[in-house]
Amino acid sequence: xxxxxVEVNGELTPYLYVIEKLHSIGNNVINKKTKDAVPLRVxxxxxxxxxxxxxxxxxxxxxxxxxxxxxxxxKENNEEGIxxxxxxxxxxxxxxxxxxxxxxxxxLFEIAKIDESLCKGIMENIECLEINMASF
Numbered sequence: 001x002x003x004x005x006v007e008v009n010g011e012l013t014p015y016l017y018v019i020e021k022l023h024s025i026g027n028n029v030i031n032k033k034t035k036d037a038v039p040l041r042v043x044x045x046x047x048x049x050x051x052x053x054x055x056x057x058x059x060x061x062x063x064x065x066x067x068x069x070x071x072x073x074x075k076e077n078n079e080e081g082i083x084x085x086x087x088x089x090x091x092x093x094x095x096x097x098x099x100x101x102x103x104x105x106x107x108l109f110e111i112a113k114i115d116e117s118l119c120k121g122i123m124e125n126i127e128c129l130e131i132n133m134a135s136f
Contacts, residue, residue: 089121
């Protein structure tokens with residue numbers, strides 16, 4: 001599906017090109033309430049702890065199979081309101097989100113080197129969310 005490309009304005013655009021374009025604007029829209037942003041409440045597995053973010057379905061759906069399924073289900077059911085997900089590590093979710101928005105692997109690796117538990121959380125979240133790691 002993604003290997004072929006992404007439909008943009010009725011035309012098939014190469015997947016990597018779309019991701020590069022999204023990453024080029026990611027820092028300008030990350031966690032900002034723009035017209036296409038939706039509220040996301042992220043819970044840590046086994047706890048009542050959560051954080052809320054403004055996210056853009058296109059950024060997340062194109063890079064995470066779990067987000068793709070979640071947003072497709074929401075669209076099919078015409079659901080509105082706060083979207084909720086559960087992940088293994090709340091502490092590292094913002095780092096993973098940062099990567100999805102700007103594609104900066106060096107920051108991801110730099111943070112992971114500093115804190116072993118954060119590194120473990122990053123990897124658990126990447127696995128849980130089925131993030132496309134082909135670019136690594």
